[in-house]
Structure formats: structure tokens, C-alpha cells
Amino acid sequence: xxxxxxxxKKPPGPEVPRRPDRDRRVRQSERMARVLSVLYLIQxxxxxNTRAIAEELEVSERTVFRDLEVLEFSGVxxxxxxxxxCYRVRPDYRFPxxxxxxxxxxxxxxxxxxxxxxxxxxxxxxxxxxxxxTATSKEEIKEILADAAEIMQVFDLxxxxxxxxxxxxxxxQHALLAGxxxxxxxxxxxxxxxxxxxxxxYRLCLIKRAWYIIGHLEGxxxxxxxxxxxxxxxxxxxxxxxxxxxxxxxEHFGNAWSxxxxxxxxxxxxxxxxxxxxxxxxxxxxxxxxxxxxxxGSVTMKFTVxxxxxxxxxxxxxxxxxxxxx
Numbered sequence: 190x191x192x193x194x195x196x197x198k199k200p201p202g203p204e205v206p207r208r209p210d211r212d213r214r215v216r217q218s219e220r221m222a223r224v225l226s227v228l229y230l231i232q233x234x235x236x237x238n239t240r241a242i243a244e245e246l247e248v249s250e251r252t253v254f255r256d257l258e259v260l261e262f263s264g265v266x267x268x269x270x271x272x273x274x275c276y277r278v279r280p281d282y283r284f285p286x287x288x289x290x291x292x293x294x295x296x297x298x299x300x301x302x303x304x305x306x307x308x309x310x311x312x313x314x315x316x317x318x319x320x321x322x323t324a325t326s327k328e329e330i331k332e333i334l335a336d337a338a339e340i341m342q343v344f345d346l347x348x349x350x351x352x353x354x355x356x357x358x359x360x361x362q363h364a365l366l367a368g369x370x371x372x373x374x375x376x377x378x379x380x381x382x383x384x385x386x387x388x389x390x391y392r393l394c395l396i397k398r399a400w401y402i403i404g405h406l407e408g409x410x411x412x413x414x415x416x417x418x419x420x421x422x423x424x425x426x427x428x429x430x431x432x433x434x435x436x437x438x439x440e441h442f443g444n445a446w447s448x449x450x451x452x453x454x455x456x457x458x459x460x461x462x463x464x465x466x467x468x469x470x471x472x473x474x475x476x477x478x479x480x481x482x483x484x485x486g487s488v489t490m491k492f493t494v495x496x497x498x499x500x501x502x503x504x505x506x507x508x509x510x511x512x513x514x515x
Contacts, residue, residue, distance in 0.1 A: 390402050414448050445494070446494045
């Protein structure tokens with residue numbers, strides 16, 4: 190007679206909650222960034238021993254030793270300079286980088302040029318990456334990257350000026366990566382006075398001419414669109430944000446002409462005279478845009494939009510030219 194095998198039961202006790210994958214990825218990214226910072230310090234002209242590195246990065250000396258071990262396992266030839274009492278990296282060592290093609294170098298140069306636009310306020314990190322790539326690339330790639338500032342420039346983007354909101358944008362980026370809530374004071378033209386908000390952020394988006402935070406407010410379920418430049422203050426909370434896994438940015442905006450989605454959908458048909466046909470059709474104004482060209486040179490443009498307020502302002506901008514028929 191077969192005997193039943195006794196099952197092993199776990200001893201009673203509280204279950205240890207599993208950390209979400211997002212937390213694990215954030216920790217890994219933070220550690221990688223710290224290890225690279227250690228490499229940057231010991232490759233610099235400064236004199237960094239364990240204590241100096243720990244103070245610079247605001248970590249323990251034990252953590253510095255672990256990061257140095259990671260660099261050693263990765264093949265970085267560091268050594269302790271007994272004369273200067275600091276860590277050094279062998280002078281001929283170059284940290285391995287991607288071998289950029291000319292097209293990739295041009296794209297990186299373009300990104301660097303765009304990032305310098307003051308109104309975007311995306312910081313100087315792109316330029317920093319470009320400088321590092323320049324230092325480790327072959328000569329022809331170096332020339333492309335080094336000459337970027339001269340061969341490509343950006344003028345008059347007509348964006349909302351975000352030059353004073355770099356810290357706000359940076360706060361949103363860190364909150365999104367960490368999956369944390371935000372709180373701040375928001376000044377809306379549609380409210381009598383500034384209001385304090387607690388936000389569960391989903392996305393940071395550049396739409397038309399401004400940066401926006403997409404997320405829902407504490408106590409509400411519907412996602413809202415908040416302009417970054419209207420925050421008088423903003424900080425990250427040590428509270429987990431509730432972000433729907435199935436959130437889709439395209440579904441959120443639907444067929445909004447720009448930022449704010451109306452409740453009713455409209456089919457818009459406009460006819461532009463031949464004098465304006467080439468001007469108006471050279472821009473993709475909306476993702477539903479359809480263009481029909483006529484024998485006399487005029488064009489008909491069709492759009493499907495949710496809400497009329499935003500598209501009406503665009504139509505009125507053409508109304509004084511005599512080039513448009515409603």
C-alpha cells in the first residue's frame with residue numbers, strides 16, 4: 190500500500206512582500222550610475238582615496254570598496270598610487286564605448302544641438318554624453334561630434350519657456366523612474382488661486398510647445414494633463430504612485446487637436462485656395478489629417494477631432510488670409 194508523502198509546510202509567519210520589478214530596475218540603475226561615477230573620479234586629475242570618494246558620492250567606504258571590485262571584475266585596470274595616496278586608472282585605458290556609424294554620430298550631434306534650446310530645459314546631459322563619445326571615438330566620428338555646434342543650430346522654437354523649470358522637470362523624471370507620487374502648488378488660468386495637488390504621474394510629454402505631466406490626482410481616477418510651467422513648486426513624495434498598467438497615451442488624448450480632449454467628436458473639412466496649398470500641406474497638423482488635391486491647385490483637408498476649442502483657434506489664424514473656405 191502506497192504511503193502518501195508528507196508535504197513540507199512553511200512555518201507560520203508574515204510573508205515578505207515581493208519588491209516590484211520597477212524598484213529592482215531603479216536600484217540597478219542607481220548602482221550602475223554610482224559605479225561609473227567612481228570610475229570618472231579615479232580617472233580624473235583629482236586625488237581620490239576611499240574616504241574622498243565616499244564623501245563625494247555620499248556613500249560609505251564599504252560601498253566604495255564594493256564598487257571598486259565591480260570595476261576590477263569588469264576589466265578596469267585601476268591601482269592605488271602609493272605616492273599620491275589615491276586611486277588611479279592606467280593612463281592608456283579607455284572605457285569601451287559603442288562604435289558609432291557616421292549616421293549615428295550625426296543623430297547624436299542633432300540631439301545635442303536640440304538639447305541646447307533654452308526653452309526645452311532638458312539640461313546639459315546630452316552634451317556630456319557627446320563629449321564622452323568624442324573622447325573615445327575614431328577621428329572621423331570625433332570631427333562630426335566636435336563640429337555639431339557649427340554645422341547645426343536651433344533658433345526660435347517658440348516653445349513655452351522652461352528655462353526656469355529645470356528642477357521641476359528633473360523632479361518629474363525621477364518620480365516617474367522611481368514610481369513615486371508628486372506634490373506641488375499649481376497655478377491654473379482656470380482657477381481663482383493656486384491649488385495644492387498630490388499627483389500620481391504616468392508620463393512626461395512634450396506636446397506642441399510645452400512639457401506636460403500626465404497623471405491622476407489623489408482621490409480621483411481620471412488622468413489629467415498638467416502643464417509643467419504652471420507649477421510654482423513641486424517635490425517627490427516617498428509614496429508609491431498608482432499607475433495603471435494598461436495606460437495608453439494615445440487613448441488618453443484620443444483625437445484631441447492638441448492637449449485637451451473634448452467629449453464630442455467632430456469631422457472637420459476645410460478647403461484651402463491654391464496660393465496656400467503648398468504651405469498648409471507641408472505640415473502634419475494632426476494624426477487624422479487627410480489631404481485631397483484638386484485640379485485648380487486648391488486642397489481639401491479633413492480632420493476628426495474631439496472638441497472644437499483648440500482647432501477653432503488654429504482655423505481663425507488662417508481666416509484673415511482669404512485662403513480658406515469653411
